[in-house]
Amino acid sequence: MMERRCLCAECAELLVPYLDGELPPDEAAAVAAHLAVCPACSRAADEHRRAWALLADLPGVAGAESIWPRVIARTHRIAVRARVLRRVAAAAAAFAAAVTLFYFVSGRDNSAALPDPDLLVHLPVVEQYASLSDAGGEGLGEDLDIVQAVFELAQETEDF
Amino acid sequence: MMLRLARGDMRAFEEIVVSYERAVRNFAFRYLGDERKAEDIAQETFLRVYKARARWRPDAKFHTWLFTITSRLCLNAIRSQRRERRVMRPAAGADDRDALAGAPERRTPSPAEGVLAAERAELLRRAVAELSENQRRALLLHRFEGLSYQEVAEAMGLTLEAVRSLLVRARRNLHDRLAPLLRADEPAAEGDGP
Numbered sequence: 001m002m003e004r005r006c007l008c009a010e011c012a013e014l015l016v017p018y019l020d021g022e023l024p025p026d027e028a029a030a031v032a033a034h035l036a037v038c039p040a041c042s043r044a045a046d047e048h049r050r051a052w053a054l055l056a057d058l059p060g061v062a063g064a065e066s067i068w069p070r071v072i073a074r075t076h077r078i079a080v081r082a083r084v085l086r087r088v089a090a091a092a093a094a095f096a097a098a099v100t101l102f103y104f105v106s107g108r109d110n111s112a113a114l115p116d117p118d119l120l121v122h123l124p125v126v127e128q129y130a131s132l133s134d135a136g137g138e139g140l141g142e143d144l145d146i147v148q149a150v151f152e153l154a155q156e157t158e159d160f
Numbered sequence: 161m162m163l164r165l166a167r168g169d170m171r172a173f174e175e176i177v178v179s180y181e182r183a184v185r186n187f188a189f190r191y192l193g194d195e196r197k198a199e200d201i202a203q204e205t206f207l208r209v210y211k212a213r214a215r216w217r218p219d220a221k222f223h224t225w226l227f228t229i230t231s232r233l234c235l236n237a238i239r240s241q242r243r244e245r246r247v248m249r250p251a252a253g254a255d256d257r258d259a260l261a262g263a264p265e266r267r268t269p270s271p272a273e274g275v276l277a278a279e280r281a282e283l284l285r286r287a288v289a290e291l292s293e294n295q296r297r298a299l300l301l302h303r304f305e306g307l308s309y310q311e312v313a314e315a316m317g318l319t320l321e322a323v324r325s326l327l328v329r330a331r332r333n334l335h336d337r338l339a340p341l342l343r344a345d346e347p348a349a350e351g352d353g354p
């Protein structure tokens with residue numbers, strides 16, 4: 001063979017990108033030329049093509065019901081919560097300021113005994129969320145982290 | 161459609177969900193192996209599309225962007241699943257392949273007995289499930305969503321070179337694991353000799 005290099009050894013690396021049409025034209029031409037004269041690589045290429053085709057039978061989801069009703073319901077729910085929580089967030093900030101002021105004025109260094117300041121800030125939000133959820137008949141357990149998500153959302157999307 | 165959605169057109173949102181939900185659910189299901197989780201991820205994906213509608217850049221390819229979201233959510237799901245399992249069984253090794261591998265027995269049908277459709281589907285499912293997470297993700301994005309190597313790289317936050325190497329290894333692994341099917345399906349015309 002007059003080959004400049006042993007493509008068989010390289011085939012392992014080049015064959016897949018070649019089959020995917022992801023090789024630059026000169027490399028693709030070199031692989032094609034090699035496949036024409038090398039039964040082993042040509043057979044490997046054929047097996048790769050068939051393995052690729054077999055994947056068409058890889059099972060997907062069985063259920064055919066659209067998720068649209070659930071998506072739109074969640075979208076509305078989040079929009080409503082975002083609107084309410086935007087208002088609550090303002091109250092929470094005021095509450096946190098009051099708490100800080102109280103400890104400042106009382107002059108005690110009680111920071112070690114204080115709960116997590118983050119929690120203090122979010123507490124009214126959480127409480128409000130809990131009562132909202134109860135009133136709305138929805139389980140709070142559905143996704144508690146939505147409190148955080150919605151809190152961020154309330155700040156980031158004014159147009160909700 | 162995304163531009164219409166950005167203007168608040170809910171019909172456009174519905175069209176987006178209906179046209180893409182199947183692909184998104186299939187992707188998540190093939191990645192995670194759990195229909196229930198796949199549906200959660202599909203819902204979450206579209207909620208994120210909705211939330212991001214105002215920030216949508218018309219120059220981005222919607223399909224690639226959509227599957228970037230889905231694939232990140234899937235990755236998060238795998239990670240939290242692994243964390244839960246680690247809490248339950250602290251001694252177990254963090255093997256990312258067993259999540260989907262399912263039942264421990266590995267019966268590979270012999271080519272002689274022929275491969276029934278159900279066995280065939282199971283062999284395919286297992287072959288894909290046993291790929292590493294990154295190989296599986298790259299493969300699904302490329303094979304089923306038609307993303308180019310460059311687009312897979314964007315969706316996974318990897319370099320083009322890394323994606324190429326992942327796909328070479330993924331297809332080599334698949335080739336090995338699908339050997340019984342490849343032998344069973346061998347075209348008769350090819351004969352059996354060089």
Ligand SMILES: [Zn+2]
Nearest residue numbers: 007008038041
């Ligand atoms: Zn060769």
